Amino acid sequence: MNSITYQEAAAFLREHDRYLILTHKRPDGDTVGCAAGLCAGLRALGKQAHVCPGTGATHLFAPYLEGYLAPEGYVPDTVVSVDIAARGLFTQEGETWLERGVDLAIDHHPSQEFFAGVTCLDAGRGACGELIYDILAQLGPVTAAMAVPLYVAVSTDTGCFQYSNTTATTHRIAAALMETGIDTFALNKRHFRTKSWARLQVERLLVERMHRYEDGKIAVAPISLSLMDEAGATEEDMEDIAAFLGQIEGVETSITIREKAEGGCKLSVRTSGGLNATRVCALLGGGGHAAAAGCSVQGSLAQAEEAILAAVRQVEAAHG
Amino acid sequence: MNSITYQEAAAFLREHDRYLILTHKRPDGDTVGCAAGLCAGLRALGKQAHVCPGTGATHLFAPYLEGYLAPEGYVPDTVVSVDIAARGLFTQEGETWLERGVDLAIDHHPSQEFFAGVTCLDAGRGACGELIYDILAQLGPVTAAMAVPLYVAVSTDTGCFQYSNTTATTHRIAAALMETGIDTFALNKRHFRTKSWARLQVERLLVERMHRYEDGKIAVAPISLSLMDEAGATEEDMEDIAAFLGQIEGVETSITIREKAEGGCKLSVRTSGGLNATRVCALLGGGGHAAAAGCSVQGSLAQAEEAILAAVRQVEAAHG
Numbered sequence: 001m002n003s004i005t006y007q008e009a010a011a012f013l014r015e016h017d018r019y020l021i022l023t024h025k026r027p028d029g030d031t032v033g034c035a036a037g038l039c040a041g042l043r044a045l046g047k048q049a050h051v052c053p054g055t056g057a058t059h060l061f062a063p064y065l066e067g068y069l070a071p072e073g074y075v076p077d078t079v080v081s082v083d084i085a086a087r088g089l090f091t092q093e094g095e096t097w098l099e100r101g102v103d104l105a106i107d108h109h110p111s112q113e114f115f116a117g118v119t120c121l122d123a124g125r126g127a128c129g130e131l132i133y134d135i136l137a138q139l140g141p142v143t144a145a146m147a148v149p150l151y152v153a154v155s156t157d158t159g160c161f162q163y164s165n166t167t168a169t170t171h172r173i174a175a176a177l178m179e180t181g182i183d184t185f186a187l188n189k190r191h192f193r194t195k196s197w198a199r200l201q202v203e204r205l206l207v208e209r210m211h212r213y214e215d216g217k218i219a220v221a222p223i224s225l226s227l228m229d230e231a232g233a234t235e236e237d238m239e240d241i242a243a244f245l246g247q248i249e250g251v252e253t254s255i256t257i258r259e260k261a262e263g264g265c266k267l268s269v270r271t272s273g274g275l276n277a278t279r280v281c282a283l284l285g286g287g288g289h290a291a292a293a294g295c296s297v298q299g300s301l302a303q304a305e306e307a308i309l310a311a312v313r314q315v316e317a318a319h320g
Numbered sequence: 321m322n323s324i325t326y327q328e329a330a331a332f333l334r335e336h337d338r339y340l341i342l343t344h345k346r347p348d349g350d351t352v353g354c355a356a357g358l359c360a361g362l363r364a365l366g367k368q369a370h371v372c373p374g375t376g377a378t379h380l381f382a383p384y385l386e387g388y389l390a391p392e393g394y395v396p397d398t399v400v401s402v403d404i405a406a407r408g409l410f411t412q413e414g415e416t417w418l419e420r421g422v423d424l425a426i427d428h429h430p431s432q433e434f435f436a437g438v439t440c441l442d443a444g445r446g447a448c449g450e451l452i453y454d455i456l457a458q459l460g461p462v463t464a465a466m467a468v469p470l471y472v473a474v475s476t477d478t479g480c481f482q483y484s485n486t487t488a489t490t491h492r493i494a495a496a497l498m499e500t501g502i503d504t505f506a507l508n509k510r511h512f513r514t515k516s517w518a519r520l521q522v523e524r525l526l527v528e529r530m531h532r533y534e535d536g537k538i539a540v541a542p543i544s545l546s547l548m549d550e551a552g553a554t555e556e557d558m559e560d561i562a563a564f565l566g567q568i569e570g571v572e573t574s575i576t577i578r579e580k581a582e583g584g585c586k587l588s589v590r591t592s593g594g595l596n597a598t599r600v601c602a603l604l605g606g607g608g609h610a611a612a613a614g615c616s617v618q619g620s621l622a623q624a625e626e627a628i629l630a631a632v633r634q635v636e637a638a639h640g
Contacts, residue, residue, distance in 0.1 A: 161481050161494070162508040171495035174481070175488035188482040189592075196569045197536070204527040207520045216517070249516045272509075 002118045006131055009120035010138035012104055013042060013080075019049040020076035022094040022102065024084040025056060029191065032061040033153025034082035034106070034132045039068040040145040041136040050074055054093035058236055060191070064149045078103050081116060083128035085109035106131055126165035129153025133173050147180040151187055160192045201231035203244055210245065211305070217273065218312065219245045220255045222301040242268045242292075253277075253312060257297075257304045265304035268294045275315060283311040322438045326451055329440035330458035332424055333362060333400075339369035340396035342414040342422065344404040345376060349511065352381040353473025354402035354426070354452045359388040360465040361456040370394055374413035378556055380511070384469045398423050401436060403448035405429035426451055446485035449473025453493045467500040471507055480512045521551035523564055531625070536570045537593065538632065542621040544579045562588045562612075573597075573632060577617075577624045585624035588614045595635060603631040 004012065013019075019042050023031040035051045042049035050070030057065060070076075079097045084090060085107055090098050098115065105116035108125040125131050129150045136142050142150075154173060158166040161174070178184055195203075202223075210221040223241070231237070245254030252273025258266045267284070269277040270292050277293035284307060286295020297304040324332065333339075339362050343351040355371045362369035370390030377385060390396075399417045404410060405427055410418050418435065425436035428445040445451050449470045456462050462470075474493060478486040481494070498504055515523075522543075530541040543561070551557070565574030572593025578586045587604070589597040590612050597613035604627060606615020617624040 162505075162512055164505040166498075166504065168495035168498040171491040171498065175491035175495070178486075178488040178491065184486065185482075185484040192482055193563075193567045194569050195567050200527045200568060204524045207524040243513075247513045247515050248520060249514050 002114075004118050004120050006120055006122070006134045007138055008118075009104065009106060010135045012118065013047075013135065014045065014139060016078040016103070017047050018075075018077035019047060020070060020074070020079050020097065021049065021051045022079065022081040022084060022090065022097060023051065023055045023057075024081075024089040025091045025094075027055050027057050027061060027091075028083075029061055029156030030127050030129055030153045031083035032057050032064055033149040033151070033156070034128050036064040036068055036149035037129065037136065037146045037153065038080070038082060038106075038132050040143070040149070041132075041139060044143060044146070045139060050076070052091070052093050052097065054091050056091060060236075061152070064152060080104045080106065082106050082132065083108070085111045086113045087115050106135070124167070126163070126167055126170045127154045127157035129157065130170060130173050133177065137176070142176070142180060144180045144182050147177040147182045148187070151177045151182060151184055152191065155184075155188065156191055160188060196237050198231050198233040199237040202227070202233045202237060202241065205231055206241075206244065212251075213309065216248075216250045218253045218255070218309075219248055219251045220257065220305055220309070221245055222257045222259075222305060224259045224301055225261060242270050246270045246272065255305075255308055255312075257301055257308070259301055264296055264298045265301060266294065266296050267304060267308055268292070269308070269312075275312065276319065279315045279319070280308070280311045283314060284308065322434075324438050324440050326440055326442070326454045327458055329424065329426060329438075330455045332438065333367075333455065334365065334459060336398040336423070337367050338395075338397035339367060340390060340394070340399050340417065341369065341371045342399065342401040342404060342410065342417060343371065343375045343377075344401075344409040345411045345414075347375050347377045347381060347411075348403075349381055349476030350447050350449055350473045351403035352377050352384055353469040353471070353476070354448050356384040356388055356469035357449065357452050357456065357466045357473065358400070358402060358426075360463070360469070361452075361459060364463060364466070365459060370396070372411070372413050372417065374411050376411060380556075381472070384472060400424045400426065402426050402452065403428070405431045406433045407435050426455070444487070446483070446487055446490045447474045447477035449477065450490060450493050453497065457496070462496070462500060464500045464502050467497040467502045468507065471497045471502060471504055472511065475504075475508065476511055480508060516557050518551050518553040519557040522547070522553045522557060522561065525551055526561075526564065530565065532571075533629065536568075538573045538575070538629075539565045539568055539571045540575045540577065540625055540629070541565055542577045542579075542625060544621055545581060562590050566590045566592065575625075575628055575632075577621055577628070579621055584616055584618045585621055586614065586616050587624060587628055588612070589628070589632075595632065596639065599635045599639070600628070600631045603634060604628065 021035045023035045039049045051068045053069045079102050081102050102116040105119045107121050108128045110123040112121045206221045242256045254270045256268045271277045276290050278288050281293035281295040284295040297307050341355045343355045359369045371388045373389045399422050401422050422436040425439045427441050428448045430443040432441045442451050453470050526541045562576045574590045576588045591597045596610050598608050601613035601615040604615040617627050
């Protein structure tokens, strides 16, 4: 694990050329924003730089990669991964380059596997985009072309400065990005103040059909395939749906149960009141973090609900 | 209009004593947060300071004023208003002090009426709380007791850094406030990630019953008294409900129509697609800003909807 500082990462980027930048699979705003921002920054240095195609970015994030995707047959000298913590998180196209060898990994996940030649890791950053900003700022003036995707990276990974990973540094970097003259209002509207019609229908149906227990401290939303149909919803409309329940006043444990097309159910448990979500999900063979965990249950939505409620009660009884 | 800088305002506060701080009526997070933060800051200087009672703060903001409200019979030497733009915006209790004379007004509204002996106005600030922060920072270390209400002021007035009034300075001040060690995650959860059950019911019913026109570019939500009953909603649950429609993908003009208990309807028009909301509402005797305006219409919800749609079309026809 050859760790380097962000100043050393800047020196590395200045010394090399012909870059290919890799994003993680099921890409979010952070990995896409880091890739686009870094690519713009390298080009401003006069380097050749492209982002590896096949990112799988949704319509929400794909536009930030326009003009940056590598043309067919592009052969890089230097491969850089951004926001990729583990070997298992490379895209299909990226896996080829993982085999060839990643030269530099830039990341903020404590679970970083150190798969690269050198790794610039800062697990104290809310978003990997913060680290990319600090690296680019070492290399020259950060322009609006870099600042737009970096703002997307930083703001989306911190829930627009609302999540607990937000730090004073996050805000300071947001300030610096704003000073390049970018229209953060439009970016915020796009990423935080826009809901698809189908998403609104999903939320309406959840409110109509969710179950509440223990004076509303537990909220359970069974999400059947037919509910998805009724709402006209696709996977893109379901992002972070577990958080929708968690925002209800008085709810401490929110549980979404998704019916799977291939049978069985996938459950997501979020807690804010002290109950350990991992302990609950472990009883059903799952895992995760103390405040957010998941598991799968064979059987119907009703059976899954019964199983998870029993698990919640067992953990409550054991740990008070 | 005796304008002073924030450095001069700091000097003013150091020189005087026995403060009474006034908030504006229908108080929001900014005026309450400014009052609590300033009161804490003045007390840290060894001054006597209280906030004028009768603020009318809702359960969301009232807790920040705990321990700061003036006891009965308190006679101040120095009266300071925070975030109050105009004479008409004083609370009932505050009006007495307006008559006696306000010594210092601290504000960020361009519509400031300069009713005070001296006025510290910076209309470039997203929140008045930013200005209070800069003043307090001149007077000594900003503590967590000051930072909590100031963070509430700054974050709520800028829609948690999402509105167009957010600047680089807003973020820099948020960073400084975070560095006092306050739990902004809990504050963000309270103010931006919590919805009452009744509010969720209102939103569910709006999605179910709203009308969409012009391929979804116009969304109209009639809100009857019976809908409010059905949702179990009070006025507190209706805050910023117009924004709920405005977030729907593709919606450029969102219109909420509230049925009034005393008869007639109150309309709110929000636009993001270039249509001038003030022109629309002016046709029905109302007014406001280009992107947000309001008016009242006599008659039923259906009549009000017909009238406002006709007004929208008339403005569209005249201005393209």
